[in-house]
Amino acid sequence: MTQPTAAPSLLGVFAHPDDESLLAGGVLAQHAAAGARTAVVTATWTADSHRAPELAEALKILGADAPRLLGYADARNPASAPGGAVRLVDAPLDDAVGSLVAHIREVRPDIVIGHDALGQLTGHPDHRRAHQITLLAVEAAGLPHLYPDAGEPWQPAALYTATHSESGVGLLGPLLQSVGKTLLATPDAYVTTTVDVSPWAAVKWEAICAHSSEVARERPLPGLLARLPEAERHEIIRTESFTRLSLGPTPGDPHRLIA
Template identity: 30%
Template sequence: MQLRLMAVHAHPDDESSKGAATMARYVREGVSVLVATCTGGERGDVLNPKMDRPEVKENITEIRRAEMNAAREILGVDQAWLGFVDSGWVENYDPADPGSLPEDAFARVPLEQATEPLVKLIREFKPHVIITYDEEGGYPHPDHIMTHLISMDAWDAAGDPERYPDAGEPWQPLKLYYHMGFTKERVIALHEELLAMGEESPYGEWLENWTRPDKTSRVTTRVPCGDYFELRDDALRAHATQIDPDGWWFRVPLDVQRKRWPTEDYELVKSMVGAQPGEDDLFAGVREPADAEG
């Protein structure tokens, strides 16, 4: 039986900046991978100055869909839109007070209503493993926090026949992970490697002013995927409205990344098959049961 992995993301481009090399690796190992994109990124700014033109802003929804298609093809994944509307960025957003957001914003949709499309998709695709964002959304964008909320609610609901009875036959995923991308340990390792080479590091000022909680201790699983970093970067560049090809994302050479941090890292937070200390595979503990299902 083919293993199945679902990645739940807030906007088009998030799939390419969070776990893309992991997905590319698993696809090429025969795993079926589906990206669930909650919103269309309609309220996203044009972050690449080379694309900051009036006609781009006027057609941002269609352009971001086309970018998502290009990134999907590069990674080799399948992708589905959940159909919600981008909430937009709000400085110092308080999830307890979503009234500052537009009325049609994803983050203002009642949780029970917002969860249903994801439950339906889980029951259709039947993933063994889900990856999503932590309780802070990875960073505190309203849509990222909402993505976390519906992912956790859908985990509970997908296998419960009494919830969303019209959304398909119940299916219980076996594991759920949070992305753990920019841990302080990883940033320090890359920073120190660049300095040791006599190169400039893009992380110096960030480390000097580091205020975010360090989540290094929460990492349970490190997936080796350095061979797929180039595909990850190609997928990122496909999101041309969001990613400057000469920008910050690409300032650490791939050989440095492969030498000092050749993994993408995760926290296992839900498991029906137990926990495997020091995991290097999101399907640890799953492969044998999945094979036994036929």
């Protein structure tokens, strides 16, 4: 009898608390329910900020490990770092990459999930910076000569970047435009994986609501979603789209440079 394939372990790397729930909450909940280890690294908002306990509650709801915070400040919110930490967008690149490499090597995930190159639909600078750091860190994590003090090397099999296609924006587009936000969708061809997370939509929404300070505000997406009729909200959160990026050596890869 063929044994069922175990669900791959996941490590999400996101810029802010709530990004994990909004962009990949369904996939995180799905994998946790299948018995896989899931964890999330959050680049901004420090442990002594008011959003840290909200993040902890959201991850608990999703079945993920305790929060892992890089401890940088949000580019647009000084309250994100009461102790005066440097902003993520101003942090030395090598320091930020090394910090993330340490988490990758400790968790040893099969798959890393992060932001896309556009920084999602609104192009937030923290999202874009987190994408750049993640690209470098997932490759560096497998190379023993890079960041040798950050733990034993570990190479994830793939990086999936959460994204929104031009044809898949749907109700989310008008919702964001209603508060003056931009729409930076990716071409449809860039989306390699779309997951129907309807069975976990209720858990995903509960995790989003755990970020109560964002739900209470008018312009952030959790607040916008909270004011929608349930059917419209479900339509927006029931699918999650990603672009798969292969990592590490691929023996026999037919798509290689001509030597």
